[in-house]
Each structure stands twice: as structure tokens, then as C-alpha cells.
Amino acid sequence: MSAQQANVPYYFVPGPSKWPVLAGVALLVTMLGAAGWVNSIALAPELCVIGILGLLVVLYKWFGDAIHESESGMYNARIDTSFRWSMSWFIFSEVMFFAAFFGALFYARSISMPWLADLDHKILWPDFAAHWGNAGPAGTIETFRTMGPFPIPTINTALLLTSGVTLTISHHALRAGHRGKTALWLAATVLLGATFMCFQAAEYMEAYQEYNLRLTSGIYGSTFFLLTGFHGFHVTIGAIMLSVVLYRVLKGHFTPDNHFAFEGAAWYWHFVDVVWLGLYVVVYWL
Amino acid sequence: MSTTAVDHVHDHSHDHHDHHDDHAHDVPTGWRRWLFATNHKDIGTLYLWFSFTMLLSGGVLAMLIRAELFEPGLQFFKPEFFNQLTTMHGIIMVFGAIMPAFVGFANWMIPLQIGASDMAFARMNNFSFWLLPPAAILLLTSFLVPGGATAAGWTLYAPLSTQMGPGMDMAIFAMHIMGASSIMGSINIVTTVLNMRAPGMTLMKMPMFCWTWLITAYLLIAVMPVLAGAITMTLTDRHFGTSFFNAAGGGDPVMYQHIFWFFGHPEVYIMILPAFGIISQIIPAFARKQLFGYASMVYATASIAILSFIVWAHHMFTTGMPVTAQLFFMYATLLIAVPTGVKIFNWIATMWRGSMTFETPMLFAVGFIFVFTMGGFTGLILAVTPIDIQMQDTYYVVAHFHYVLVAGSLFGLFGGYYYWSPKWTGFMYNETRGKIHFWASLITFNITFFPMHFLGLAGMPRRIADYPAQFTDFNMLASIGAFGFGLSQLYFLFFVVIPSIKGGVKAPAKPWDGAEGLEWTIPSPAPFHTFEVPPTVK
Amino acid sequence: VKDSIGGPAVLQLNFQPPVTQIAQQIYDLHTWMLIICLVIFVAVFSVMFYSIVMHRKSRGAKSASFHESTTVEIAWTVVPFLIVIGMALPATKTVVAMKDTSNADLTIKATGMQWKWGYDYLKGEGEGISFLSTLATPHEQVVDSTKVKNDNYLLEVDNEVVVPINKKVRIITTANDVIHSWTIPAFGVKQDAIPGFVRDTWFKAEKIGTYRGQCVELCGKDHGFMPIVVKVVSDADYTKWVDGKKKEMAAQADDPNKVWTIDELKTRGEKVYTANCVACHQATGKGIPGAFPALDGDPVVNGPRGAQIDVLLNGKINGAMQMPAWKAVLSDTEIAAVITYTRNTWSNKAAENIVQPAEVLAARK
Numbered sequence A: 001m002s003a004q005q006a007n008v009p010y011y012f013v014p015g016p017s018k019w020p021v022l023a024g025v026a027l028l029v030t031m032l033g034a035a036g037w038v039n040s041i042a043l044a045p046e047l048c049v050i051g052i053l054g055l056l057v058v059l060y061k062w063f064g065d066a067i068h069e070s071e072s073g074m075y076n077a078r079i080d081t082s083f084r085w086s087m088s089w090f091i092f093s094e095v096m097f098f099a100a101f102f103g104a105l106f107y108a109r110s111i112s113m114p115w116l117a118d119l120d121h122k123i124l125w126p127d128f129a130a131h132w133g134n135a136g137p138a139g140t141i142e143t144f145r146t147m148g149p150f151p152i153p154t155i156n157t158a159l160l161l162t163s164g165v166t167l168t169i170s171h172h173a174l175r176a177g178h179r180g181k182t183a184l185w186l187a188a189t190v191l192l193g194a195t196f197m198c199f200q201a202a203e204y205m206e207a208y209q210e211y212n213l214r215l216t217s218g219i220y221g222s223t224f225f226l227l228t229g230f231h232g233f234h235v236t237i238g239a240i241m242l243s244v245v246l247y248r249v250l251k252g253h254f255t256p257d258n259h260f261a262f263e264g265a266a267w268y269w270h271f272v273d274v275v276w277l278g279l280y281v282v283v284y285w286l
Numbered sequence B: 001m002s003t004t005a006v007d008h009v010h011d012h013s014h015d016h017h018d019h020h021d022d023h024a025h026d027v028p029t030g031w032r033r034w035l036f037a038t039n040h041k042d043i044g045t046l047y048l049w050f051s052f053t054m055l056l057s058g059g060v061l062a063m064l065i066r067a068e069l070f071e072p073g074l075q076f077f078k079p080e081f082f083n084q085l086t087t088m089h090g091i092i093m094v095f096g097a098i099m100p101a102f103v104g105f106a107n108w109m110i111p112l113q114i115g116a117s118d119m120a121f122a123r124m125n126n127f128s129f130w131l132l133p134p135a136a137i138l139l140l141t142s143f144l145v146p147g148g149a150t151a152a153g154w155t156l157y158a159p160l161s162t163q164m165g166p167g168m169d170m171a172i173f174a175m176h177i178m179g180a181s182s183i184m185g186s187i188n189i190v191t192t193v194l195n196m197r198a199p200g201m202t203l204m205k206m207p208m209f210c211w212t213w214l215i216t217a218y219l220l221i222a223v224m225p226v227l228a229g230a231i232t233m234t235l236t237d238r239h240f241g242t243s244f245f246n247a248a249g250g251g252d253p254v255m256y257q258h259i260f261w262f263f264g265h266p267e268v269y270i271m272i273l274p275a276f277g278i279i280s281q282i283i284p285a286f287a288r289k290q291l292f293g294y295a296s297m298v299y300a301t302a303s304i305a306i307l308s309f310i311v312w313a314h315h316m317f318t319t320g321m322p323v324t325a326q327l328f329f330m331y332a333t334l335l336i337a338v339p340t341g342v343k344i345f346n347w348i349a350t351m352w353r354g355s356m357t358f359e360t361p362m363l364f365a366v367g368f369i370f371v372f373t374m375g376g377f378t379g380l381i382l383a384v385t386p387i388d389i390q391m392q393d394t395y396y397v398v399a400h401f402h403y404v405l406v407a408g409s410l411f412g413l414f415g416g417y418y419y420w421s422p423k424w425t426g427f428m429y430n431e432t433r434g435k436i437h438f439w440a441s442l443i444t445f446n447i448t449f450f451p452m453h454f455l456g457l458a459g460m461p462r463r464i465a466d467y468p469a470q471f472t473d474f475n476m477l478a479s480i481g482a483f484g485f486g487l488s489q490l491y492f493l494f495f496v497v498i499p500s501i502k503g504g505v506k507a508p509a510k511p512w513d514g515a516e517g518l519e520w521t522i523p524s525p526a527p528f529h530t531f532e533v534p535p536t537v538k
Numbered sequence C: 001v002k003d004s005i006g007g008p009a010v011l012q013l014n015f016q017p018p019v020t021q022i023a024q025q026i027y028d029l030h031t032w033m034l035i036i037c038l039v040i041f042v043a044v045f046s047v048m049f050y051s052i053v054m055h056r057k058s059r060g061a062k063s064a065s066f067h068e069s070t071t072v073e074i075a076w077t078v079v080p081f082l083i084v085i086g087m088a089l090p091a092t093k094t095v096v097a098m099k100d101t102s103n104a105d106l107t108i109k110a111t112g113m114q115w116k117w118g119y120d121y122l123k124g125e126g127e128g129i130s131f132l133s134t135l136a137t138p139h140e141q142v143v144d145s146t147k148v149k150n151d152n153y154l155l156e157v158d159n160e161v162v163v164p165i166n167k168k169v170r171i172i173t174t175a176n177d178v179i180h181s182w183t184i185p186a187f188g189v190k191q192d193a194i195p196g197f198v199r200d201t202w203f204k205a206e207k208i209g210t211y212r213g214q215c216v217e218l219c220g221k222d223h224g225f226m227p228i229v230v231k232v233v234s235d236a237d238y239t240k241w242v243d244g245k246k247k248e249m250a251a252q253a254d255d256p257n258k259v260w261t262i263d264e265l266k267t268r269g270e271k272v273y274t275a276n277c278v279a280c281h282q283a284t285g286k287g288i289p290g291a292f293p294a295l296d297g298d299p300v301v302n303g304p305r306g307a308q309i310d311v312l313l314n315g316k317i318n319g320a321m322q323m324p325a326w327k328a329v330l331s332d333t334e335i336a337a338v339i340t341y342t343r344n345t346w347s348n349k350a351a352e353n354i355v356q357p358a359e360v361l362a363a364r365k
């Protein structure tokens, strides 16, 4: 590294790149498609999918460029610090995103529900009783059963917690310079994440078929599926990140003291983990 | 700000071919330069042009609103279309004009002010920009789809928002994209400020503009995701049968308002703090005296930002909150007057016993302080719950927020433009014309929005296409003022901005003798690459 | 135009004259705030303009070098803080008073709907009275600028809310579709009407007269056209009004088991249609594409009756388009009449062309 450092500018600034603007175009196509899709307009789903695929291709190329720069030693310690700051604040913004949904759950449950059932509201909803998991005061929602913590959510908790451990083992291995071990434990982490997703899919199926619990099941169904679904989406993203990192580990991109891509993905994974713990308590237990 | 004496400044306009290789140093040309830009100055320019275009689009909508409101009765538009105009005017101005304009300033000035070679993530910077035109396209084309653009107000209150046509979905997706853009832009700014300051540039030596933007960026990172969450729930309520904001299923329309305003109130400070920063640069420069109370300015800005998270429900006093909540939000809101006052007083103390001249930037800065304070006072009056209950959703509120947004944010932006444009274009703007622009704007602004206080006090509701005939006189006056204000901005574009890009008196490196800071140590126009070797700040 | 009595005056500069104690308190609070703000404003800006005049370079002013003083910073933090407390204290009392809706003499429920108000007298003298209240300003005055506008243009309704003087009236607000907001500026009262929730507020009017307000929460296209009018009368007049209103309601109440002829139903239905349906579906029955569906040629209107009765009673959500539920608003006879009307108007010639009130009653289950 240090031999190269002399050639490296004080702070590397990439030259012109066509990826950002292309990503913008792809996103426009995606969103136009999505707006059409939710309104059942013909060909809009196709448009949306094309947009997403385009976006993926562009991102692939873009990250390819970045990896290339990283590999050719353009990134010095200062840039590494930049990555650390940016990843931290990105995760913070995700925390706030989840906070909006957790807040919605809290508000609906602890403020709106008692309101709807109080004495004044008897003129609108004479027989509404405030217990969480109700089918809404209007009685227009089919009855459903609510989700408890057993067995799937608890298994999933164990899975995610374990994945946190395997990831840490992998990180230690990386720092010790054992590439094989790093890859192995990293692969285990991805696998645990994938298993989590399978279980969640099974849980959703059960919810729809056995519990009659749907996205349309009033505020309970709404918050349940939005919170767990949004989390599941993040697990998927995290797993993809880790897979890319795994690929790069196998390619030998990382050194024991220079592997921020690994660490960033790991931070993200731990964040997803912590959110799950919150969900596990708030959605399934309380 | 304490002194930013520069130890030694490298001249970067030539011979730096010895310490780099990989990146192209020749200035890219043609359309590629703009589409593929990774240079903070180019991206800043893109942002500024984009936001000015949006200001004109939002302004045209405002002119249509004022035309319809010139007289009682429905003259030009059906009420449903009028509501689209109001809504899109608000959305375009807030998300398309004011916010990106400040990001443009940040892009141009932050690296120059802290002695950095560029933004921390140059490509992502370009992406943040290139997300905006798609969002604008979604917004503007939504007028053309069946049912037209969203007409639920810029606040998109549920459940009215569930009644809208596909235009609503386009607006939701546009706001998602703009939110992503803001978050990326903010992360970029935070990282740049924290990690790329030149040696010796400690945080407490940083120019105020960088400070205000640092704090603004935190606000953005914290609240844009919350907005995204709120409108995502609107989307699922509309199309996937959820009941977040529907009482029948156990949800609550008021919950939307809480989530929205948790974003919305910090949002209004997002639109004013960078303007505070600009003013804090201009006043010392033209008073030829250091900014008074630099440290307390920093603390005041931070206090405003922190307080902004606990006042949101002052927009919801009429929704029927428990009395304790009403009192809490009233007290918290009133408190914001204290740090804001500190800022005003410090500016005046800076002017006190200075050696002042009044070029256009200074005029806008003084105009800003004067008129913004009026808007701040009406805000304070609105913060008092019983009074707000009388005025909520009337034109008094419209008057309040145009005083802080137009005479605040927009005047701040104009001031910043006059202050820094010599550095951007290399030419001095025409001083007389700048002054004409200032006086025309100031006067017509007040003709437009001052009468709205009376309308609001008398009870005229917002967002109506037609009004009781007693309100006619003040509405006519406001409309006339509005057309004048609009023409003043056209004057700004054609007689100030465009000529000063094309040519004129060459600007020296430091056109203002009282100005301080690294940006004035480089030539005008700023060369394509600056501070590739960081200067050392003592 | 002349001043609107009980509404805004021409060139009015301040709040409308208060007729309740709360409104008076609000008025005084505002004056108090205005004075404080003006004093600060004048003080702060005389300093600034003094400086602008005296400390300019062209007068040869040399800049001083001071730039810090902890003392003044503390002073101008503490003093505004105290001022702010002086603003908050008197307001607190009013907030608490405004919230106290207990011990009302009369309770009225106000229901906001697109785009009219429904009132139900729930408790106190007049209990049981209920009516709808819609804009009374003729449509031509709105769209035709050559027509002279009434003094109470957009501030007049067909059925006013009538309340006795000096009685504590509690208004319960709710809504059927979206959020509306019920206000009478002269009373210092404003309360959002939130669908599915009830909220309340109160007033005690101290002057006989008619007072006017407008819906103040954006509620869709005719948001500007749903005024609120409250008539404050003496106790004796109030009793008279209650009697009259009760008789009128009894006379109007239709027997849902009466069998009507098709023409009777069509005539009645046209009235119901113009009062409730035109705003969305339009007089032409063509609706507004993308926002409100057409009834002319609509398969439900021309198909079996049961489906249409269901839609009218319970409403329907179709993507972004929402038909409100009418079961609480319209009587069986009115629903039967308006269905019959739509089935026989424009190009519609439904096979099942008549619906009797009894069928609607049955469908209510």
C-alpha cells in the first residue's frame, strides 16, 4: 500500500461517470411503471420490471467501478473514514424509517384504539371493545387470529442471533487473515439469513391460510405485515450485500486491515438484527 | 467566526500533473460534462438551474392561483383543478425549488469553504442530482393523467389522499425519489464536513454556512425517512387494503398528521437554517467586522434543530388533542423564539459599529432579517394555542409561511447568489440591476402577502377557489402584488443572471473587501479543480 | 358588497367581533401578543436602522473589533425566555377553558360530508331534531361573473343550526368521508371533524344573531362551498323553533312501507340527486373521468337492483374512487327514489326500473 500511496491523490475524486444519470433514468422508468401498476394500467408492470432490471445492471456496473478503484489502491485511509461516516448515517436514516412504522404501531395501539372504544365514541361504534388484534370497529373486516411468538418467530430470532455470531467469527477470521474460514462463516451467515426468509414466507402462508390474517385485516394486519415485511425486505438486502462481500472474499479483495466493504455490510446486518429484536418483542409478545 | 488566515495557498489552476494519474484532469466538455459530472461545482450549477426552473414552474402555478383569486366567483378553473394548483405549487416550491437550491449552494460552497478538493462521494453526488429531474417529471406529468395531479394539499392528509387518482401515486413516488436524493445529498455533506476539512480547519473555525448545513443535513437524515414511511402507508392504504389511516379498520387519520408533521416541522427549519448560514456570511463581509458571537450562533442553530423535533403538533391544535398535549406543544414552540432571537441579535450586534456598505447581497441580508422576523412573530402568534385555533387553516397561516419561506429562504438564496456569483461566473453582476431586483421584490412581496394577514384574521380559509365577497379587496391587492413579484423574478433571470453569465466586469478573486474565508483565496471564476492539495488554516 | 352580518366585514383588519367569552379571550390574547411583538420589533429594528444609518462606511465609520460577549449573550437568551413565559401563561388559562366541554345544556352532533353538514340534536331541548345543511348561494352566482353576488355569498345555507342564547352548547364533530373542520369565528370555535372519530368543542353565545363560518379543512373539490351558519335566538324563540322543526320533520318522515308510482319516485329522486349526487356524478350523469364514475350507462345502474341498493347503503371503494355510504344520511324513501331516478334518466333504461322504499328497508337488514 504505502508504495502506492505516493501516487494516490490526497483525496481520490472519480472522473465523469455515466452510471448516476443512467440510474436516474432507470428509476424514473421504475416509478412510472409502479405508479401505473398500482392503478392496473396495461404494460405498467413490465415497465416497472424493466426499470428495476436496468437499475440493477447500472448498480452492478457502478459498484464494479468502485471495486476496481478500491483494488487499484485509489482509496486511502481518509476515504475509508468517509465510508465509515456515510454507512453510519445511512443506517441511522434506516432507523428513522423503521421508527415511522413502529411509531404507527404504537400510536394506533396505545392512542387510537382506546379512543375508538371510549364513551364518546359509543355514538359511532357502540359495540367496539379495545383489545389489540381486533377486527376494527366497523365490523367490515373478516375475523382473524393474531400471531404469537411461537414457533416461527422464536426460531427466527435464534437464527438471526446466530447469524450475528457467525458473522463476527467470520470477521475475526478475516482480521486474522484466514480467507477460507472467513468465507465459510460468511456463507453460513448468508445461509442463516436465507433460512430466516424461508421461515418468514412459511409464516406468511400460515397467516393467510390458517389464521385468515391478511394485509387487509385492519390495523393489526396492516402493521403486522408492513413491519415484518419491511424488515424482511431489509434482510434480503443485507443478505445480498453479504453475498457480494462473500464473492469478493473469495476473489481475495480484502486484507486483514483493509476491508470496509465487509464491515459496512456487517454493520448493516447487525442493524437488521437489532430491528428484529424490537419487532420480536413489540409485534409478537406485547 | 474566528480568523481563517491561510498559511499558504497553492495555485491550482496549473501544474498539478505531478501528483496524480487516474482521473482525467482536463475539463470535460459538451453534454457529457453535465450528465456525467462528478465535479462539485458542476453539480452545484446543475442543482441551481434545476431549482430555479422549479421556482418558475411553481411560480407559474402561484400566478394561476392568484389569477383565480383576483375576484370572487369561479373565473378560470374548476375547484378541483384549483386544488391541484395549490397542492402542486406547495410541493414544487418546497421539494423542487427551495431544498435543491440550498443543496446547490452546499455543493458549490462547502468544499471551497473548508478547503476540500470535492465532495466526499462525487459520483453519489451526481446521483443525488439526477434523481431530481425524474421526480420533477413525475410531478409535472401527473397533471396529464386522468383525474389530474394530486389535490390533497402539499401535506397530503389522509383520508383525502386515498380519494385521489393516479396523480397521487405519481406524487408519492416522486417524493420517495426526492427523499432518497435528499438523504444521499445529506450523507455526502455530513461526510464532507466531518472528514474533508483542510488541516487546521477545526469545527469551531468553520464558516457558519458549513455549520448550518451540517445541522440541516442531520435534520434531513432524521426526517426524510419518516416522510417516506408516512407516504408509503398512504400508498398501501390506497392500493393494498391496509387501514393505517382508516378508522373503520382501527386506524386513524390523525396518525398520518402526527407522522407527517414529525417530518414537516423539522422540514421548515431545513428550509431556513442554510439561509441563516448565508446571512451569517454576508453580514460580517459588508459590516467589515467579524461575526458577533460565533459560538453562540452555532449553539443557537443546534438548539433550533433539536427543538424542532418536539413541536410538530402545533400544526394540529384543531384536531382535538388532550389539553396536556396542546399545552406541551405550545410551550415547546414558543421556546424556539429564544435561539432564533439569539441569531437575530447576533446579526445586529455584528452590524453594530461596523463599517457598512449596502451592495445587493447586504440589501437582501438586511431585508431578510427585517421581513423574516415579521414571519417569525406571526409564527409565535400562531404558536399560542387559542389564537391558532382561530387562525388554523386560514390565510393568516399562508401569510406566516410565505414571510418565512419567500422573504426568508428565498431572499436568503438571492443574497447568497449575489454574494457568491462572482466566484461562480467570474463576472460581477450589474449592481444597479441587483438593487432594482431587491427593491422590486421587497415591495411587491409585502403587497402580496401582508394583506393575507387581514384575510386570515377575518376568517378566510386556505385552499379555496372562491371566497365570500367581503374578501375581495385584499385579494385583488395580493394578486396585483403577486404579478409584480413574479415579474421581478423574470427581471432577475433576464437582466441579472443571464447577462452576468455572459460577461461583464471581471470579478477579482475577492470582490468584497470585508469578506473572509478560503473561497476568496482562489481565482474567480473558481477553477475546475481546487484545493487538490489542501491549504493549511491557522 | 356590504358587510356580512355575523361574518366578515369588508376590509376587516382584525378578528370578527367576539360573541362568546372564549372568543373575547382569544381576541385579547391576540392583542396582547401583537403589542409585545410590536414593541420588540420596534426596539430591535430601531437599533438595526440606527446602526445602518450611523455605521456606514460612506459616513466614515471604522469597524470596531469586538466580536464576543458572554454577558450579552446570556442577557438576550434570558430576557426573551421570560417574555415567552409572559406569553404562555395567560394562554394556558384559555386553553384549559376551551377544552372543558362538561355540563353542556345542549349537545349537537355536526357531521361533515362531501360537501355539506349534517346536524343531529342529541341532548337537551330539541333532542331528536336532525337535518342537512347545504350551501344556499345559487350556482349561477358562482360561475357567472355578471350575476350580482349576495351579501352572504358562500356564507348562507338552507338549514341553519339554531341554538338558544346564553346556553352552553357542546358540538360533537365527526365526518363521513374525509376530514372537515367546523368553525364559527365569532365564537372562537374550530374543531376538525374526523371520519370514524368524534371530537368535541363548545360555545356559549351571548348575543342574538346569525353567525357564519366555512369548512376550513381541505376536503376535496367543493371544500370552499360548505358553509356553517348558526342562529342564536332567545329561549322563547328557540322553543318555538324546536316545535316547528319537530312538526316539519314528522310531516316529512316518509312511511317506508308506502308504495309509490314510478313517476312519484322519479320526481322525488331528482331532488335527492341534485342535493346529494350532482357534485360528483354531475347533472349529466357522466361523472368526472378518473375521479368520479359515470352513472349514465353504468352496468350497476342498469343491472339488478340489489347491487345498486347495496352500493348506496354501504358505499364502495374502487381504487382511489370512493362512494360514501348513505345509509345514515338518506332515508329509505330517498334512496329508493334516487335509484329509481338514475335507472330511468339519461340513456339509462334499466330492466328493473323501480325500487320501492320497503326493499331498501329490507336491505338494511
Ligand code: HEA
Pocket (backbone or CB within 6 Å): B155, B268, B269, B271, B272, B314, B315, B333, B334, B336, B337, B338, B340, B341, B342, B344, B372, B373, B374, B375, B376, B377, B378, B379, B380, B382, B383, B384, B388, B391, B392, B393, B397, B400, B401, B404, B405, B408, B409, C037, C040, C044, C079, C080, C081, C083, C084
Ligand atoms: C422557513 C420556514 C418556516 C419557519 C422558519 C417557521 C418558523 C416558525 N413557525 Fe411556521 N410554518 C411554516 C414555515 C416556517 N415556520 C409553514 C410552511 C407552515 C404551514 C404549513 C402548512 O400548514 O401548509 C407553518 C405553520 C406554522 C404553524 C401552524 C399554523 C397552523 O396551521 O395553524 C405554527 C404554529 O405554531 C408555526 C409557528 C412557527 C414558529 C413559532 C416559528 C419560529 O421558528 C419563529 C421564530 C422567530 C422569531 C420569533 C422572530 C425573531 C426573534 C426575535 C426577534 C427574538 C425576540 C422575540 C421574542 C422573545 C418574542 N408555523
Ligand code: HEA
Pocket (backbone or CB within 6 Å): B055, B056, B057, B058, B059, B060, B062, B063, B065, B066, B086, B087, B089, B090, B091, B093, B094, B098, B152, B153, B154, B155, B398, B402, B405, B406, B410, B448, B461, B462, B463, B464, B482, B483, B484, B485, B486, B487, B489, B490
Ligand atoms: C416554499 C416556498 C414557496 C414559495 C417561494 C412560494 C411562492 C409564492 N406563493 Fe406559495 N405556497 C407554498 C410555498 C411557497 N410559495 C406552500 C407550501 C403553500 C401551501 C400549499 C398547500 O396549501 O398545500 C403555498 C400556498 C400558496 C397560496 C395559498 C393557496 C391556497 O391556499 O389555495 C398562495 C395564494 O396566494 C400562494 C402564493 C404564492 C405566490 C404569489 C408566490 C410567489 O412568491 C411566486 C413568485 C415566482 C414566480 C411568479 C416565478 C417567476 C415568474 C415567471 C415564471 C413568469 C410568470 C409571471 C407572471 C405572468 C407575472 N402560495
Ligand code: CUA
Pocket (backbone or CB within 6 Å): C112, C113, C115, C179, C180, C181, C215, C216, C217, C218, C219, C220, C222, C223, C224, C226
Ligand atoms: Cu369540508 Cu372543507
Ligand SMILES: [Cu+2]
Pocket (backbone or CB within 6 Å): B264, B265, B268, B311, B312, B314, B315
Ligand atoms: Cu411547524
